[in-house]
Amino acid sequence: MKTLVWVEHEEGQLKDATLSAVTAASKLGEVHLLVAGQNVGDVGAQAAKIAGVGKVHVADDAAFAHGLAENVAPLIAGLMDHHDAFLAPSTTTGKNIAPRVAALLDVMQISDILSVESDDTFTRPIYAGNAIATVKSSDSKKVITVRGTAFEKAAAEGGSAQVEAVSGTGDKGLSSFVGQEVAHSERPELTSANIIVSGGRALGSSEQFHALIDPLADKLGAAVGASRAAVDAGYAPNDYQVGQTGKIVAPGIYIAIGISGAIQHLAGMKDSKVIVAINKDEDAPIFQVADIGLVGDLFKIVPELTEKL
Amino acid sequence: MKLLVPVKRVIDYNVKPRVKADGTGVDLANVKMSMNPFDEIAVEEAIRLKEKGLATEIVAVSIGPAKAQETLRTALAMGADRAILVQTDADVEPLAVAKLLQKIVEEEQPQLVILGKQAIDDDSNQTGQMLGALLGWGQGTFASKVEVDGQAVSVTREVDGGLETVKLNLPAIVTTDLRLNEPRYASLPNIMKAKSKLLAQKTPEDYGVDIAPRLSILKVVEPSKRQAGVKVGSVDELIDKLRETGVVG
Ligand SMILES: Cc1cc2nc3c(=O)[nH]c(=O)nc-3n(C[C@H](O)[C@H](O)[C@H](O)COP(=O)(O)OP(=O)(O)OC[C@H]3O[C@@H](n4cnc5c(N)ncnc54)[C@H](O)[C@@H]3O)c2cc1C
Ligand SMILES: Nc1ncnc2c1ncn2[C@@H]1O[C@H](COP(=O)(O)O)[C@@H](O)[C@H]1O
Numbered sequence: 172m173k174t175l176v177w178v179e180h181e182e183g184q185l186k187d188a189t190l191s192a193v194t195a196a197s198k199l200g201e202v203h204l205l206v207a208g209q210n211v212g213d214v215g216a217q218a219a220k221i222a223g224v225g226k227v228h229v230a231d232d233a234a235f236a237h238g239l240a241e242n243v244a245p246l247i248a249g250l251m252d253h254h255d256a257f258l259a260p261s262t263t264t265g266k267n268i269a270p271r272v273a274a275l276l277d278v279m280q281i282s283d284i285l286s287v288e289s290d291d292t293f294t295r296p297i298y299a300g301n302a303i304a305t306v307k308s309s310d311s312k313k314v315i316t317v318r319g320t321a322f323e324k325a326a327a328e329g330g331s332a333q334v335e336a337v338s339g340t341g342d343k344g345l346s347s348f349v350g351q352e353v354a355h356s357e358r359p360e361l362t363s364a365n366i367i368v369s370g371g372r373a374l375g376s377s378e379q380f381h382a383l384i385d386p387l388a389d390k391l392g393a394a395v396g397a398s399r400a401a402v403d404a405g406y407a408p409n410d411y412q413v414g415q416t417g418k419i420v421a422p423g424i425y426i427a428i429g430i431s432g433a434i435q436h437l438a439g440m441k442d443s444k445v446i447v448a449i450n451k452d453e454d455a456p457i458f459q460v461a462d463i464g465l466v467g468d469l470f471k472i473v474p475e476l477t478e479k480l
Numbered sequence: 481m482k483l484l485v486p487v488k489r490v491i492d493y494n495v496k497p498r499v500k501a502d503g504t505g506v507d508l509a510n511v512k513m514s515m516n517p518f519d520e521i522a523v524e525e526a527i528r529l530k531e532k533g534l535a536t537e538i539v540a541v542s543i544g545p546a547k548a549q550e551t552l553r554t555a556l557a558m559g560a561d562r563a564i565l566v567q568t569d570a571d572v573e574p575l576a577v578a579k580l581l582q583k584i585v586e587e588e589q590p591q592l593v594i595l596g597k598q599a600i601d602d603d604s605n606q607t608g609q610m611l612g613a614l615l616g617w618g619q620g621t622f623a624s625k626v627e628v629d630g631q632a633v634s635v636t637r638e639v640d641g642g643l644e645t646v647k648l649n650l651p652a653i654v655t656t657d658l659r660l661n662e663p664r665y666a667s668l669p670n671i672m673k674a675k676s677k678l679l680a681q682k683t684p685e686d687y688g689v690d691i692a693p694r695l696s697i698l699k700v701v702e703p704s705k706r707q708a709g710v711k712v713g714s715v716d717e718l719i720d721k722l723r724e725t726g727v728v729g
Pocket of ligand 2: 600
């Protein structure tokens with residue numbers, strides 16, 4: 172089987188999410204990559220170094236800048252004449268593009284796979300991860316999104332794949348990119364961090380969120396996450412949200428501070444190796460999944476913890 | 481401008497799903513069902529566009545069992561003008577839902593279809609994007625802001641790095657994210673009024689769409705449970721435990 176993997180990149184840098192998708196693809200067969208964007212020669216070169224990759228297709232065109240699904244999906248659907256499976260990481264980009272490709276190919280997508288059982292059989296979470304389904308696809312081509320935390324990352328170095336330029340059908344004229352607000356942070360990225368400090372509604376305000384959570388995260392070299400309640404209340408930006416509808420994380424240590432542990436939040440972090448919960452309510456559901464729990468007032472505990480570490 | 485809003489009947493988000501002992505699925509007998517939360521947001525957004533004078537009619541659609549009528553009545557009570565139920569007891573996959581919606585779009589000619597980004601039962605996050613492909617329309621997925629002006633719609637999207645804004649020619653597809661708006665509750669008078677609004681009944685055969693599934697579910701199991709942890713009594717004990725993990729120096 173020949174697979175085509177979507178390469179996630181930003182500002183000339185290949186993103187880690189790609190590497191987990193490569194691992195999933197390698198379980199199906201030969202791995203080819205697609206780098207689409209504008210001035211993406213460097214990304215193509217980085218992609219060619221990923222271990223185990225056979226070929227890198229590079230589609231360099233202004234129409235593919237910003238990954239507009241309307242323009243990129245027909246490009247991918249065309250390349251699928253010569254591939255049997257398309258895989259994209261379950262990032263917002265992957266989730267935006269892959270179903271559009273699937274519909275163009277008349278294929279039912281398999282979303283957010285956790286494992287590859289065989290050429291046509293996969294496991295995936297449903298009901299916010301409260302159930303795991305094993306599904307078998309009868310479509311001749313497969314379109315798949317890959318949960319990053321479920322697969323090891325392929326080695327970013329060691330390969331020497333051939334790079335080939337491809338062209339698509341250009342700008343479909345349906346949509347255009349207007350702008351973005353992207354926060355740049357010195358901290359590690361949420362989805363690849365080894366430690367995450369996450370704050371909930373109990374933080375009470377944006378000022379307190381940053382005054383308590385940030386110093387602890389800095390002490391630990393951790394990424395910062397948040398519950399939906401904290402994001403909705405404006406204590407933290409939307410891209411901090413962990414959960415069923417936010418980011419899925421599985422760090423070595425996840426520290427939930429003033430988070431109750433709603434099923435939608437647990438869906439995003441319950442595969443963390445060690446879960447630490449700090450909550451004043453000893454019956455909070457978060458303690459049912461926590462390895463280490465401390466009952467008490469976060470406004471006392473967190474500053475003390477930060478100081479003593 | 482006409483708006484089409486697909487709404488799905490799903491397990492209520494407050495209910496903890498239980499996997500059936502025989503591994504065939506999740507037990508939905510006697511479980512509270514509601515409108516998919518993202519679809520409530522879609523209905524609300526449609527109503528706001530109508531209240532602003534930017535839309536003239538809102539048509540809610542659901543594909544599902546007879547009971548999905550309740551979901552459509554909720555949409556009507558919130559403020560949708562009429563509803564279409566495509567009735568089937570089968571589990572309809574996103575690809576087939578998108579094909580049915582395509583036919584309905586061809587009949588109804590809406591300028592904007594507003595869907596939820598994800599149904600909280602199958603967690604597929606596919607239908608809107610698939611419909612966009614089938615219709616050849618632009619898509620603004622995971623929307624946290626929607627602004628219609630003239631022949632275009634600007635959609636601010638929640639993406640991994642923050643926010644992104646795209647502009648789409650109309651007609652177009654929008655899928656909602658959680659922070660787009662806060663859905664209203666239907667008032668009692670509106671619930672009464674909704675009972676007399678038009679609810680058309682159709683079947684997948686009426687649209688000539690093959691809804692046979694492409695994925696077969698071989699089994700459904702519970703995820704592995706976490707071991708019960710320990711509670712510590714002080715910050716010092718917490719730090720000791722953290723150090724034992726080897727991750728914290
Ligand atoms: C469709 C849908 C999707 C959703 N997706 C997500 C998602 O992706 N991610 C997500 O997080 N949520 C999601 N939610 C929301 C989820 O249901 C919860 O509402 C949310 O997670 C609650 O956030 P919280 O734990 O911060 O707030 P709360 O539930 O209000 O919990 C606050 C906690 O802080 C504790 N506390 C209060 N004061 C203190 C103090 N001084 N010291 C210590 N502890 C204190 C309280 O005991 C309580 O346990 C979703 C909901 C829906 C309907
Ligand atoms: N059976 C259905 N009836 C009506 N709308 C649906 C149905 N299934 C999916 N949708 C719409 O598509 C969105 C995304 O669903 P999904 O792709 O299944 O995650 C939902 O939020 C609904 O707006």
